[in-house]
Amino acid sequence: MAHHKSAKKRIRRNAHRFEINHARISRIRTFVKKVEKAIASGDETAAKSAFAEAQPEMHRGVSKGVLHRNTVARKLSRLNARIKALGA
Template identity: 85%
Template sequence: MANHASAEKRIRRNARRYEINHARISRIRTHVKRVEKAIASGDQTAAMEAFKAAQPEMHRGVLKGVLHRNTVARKLSRLNTRIKALGA
């Protein structure tokens, strides 16, 4: 249990940040799943549209500090490679 006002405030702030960060990560995962679903269906144009929607969301996650930049770069690169393979 917190014994200082600052510790109580920190607990409240951490709870708020957790909610915000959790929602952001969930939104990113949803976008990635949409891309993967389009790839699985074999529709390159739909996959590319979903990828273009997912890209800024993932980069925003980096700016907000919920994901590491190299993680996002790796995931985007792998998704893009899979989308390009559909056309070949």
């Protein structure tokens, strides 16, 4: 257990940030799952609209420091490739 005032404050702050960051990651995962579900069903228009909704959420995760930019770029690229494969 922390004994210093600053360490106690840091514990409180970390707990608060964890909740915010965890909620943001959970929200991103939900949007990605919607895209994957649309891809699995084979509906290209639904997949494109779900992808358009997921893309800004994922970029917001990068700007807030929750996810690395290369991770998001890779995931978006792979999702987009799968959507394009539906049309082919």
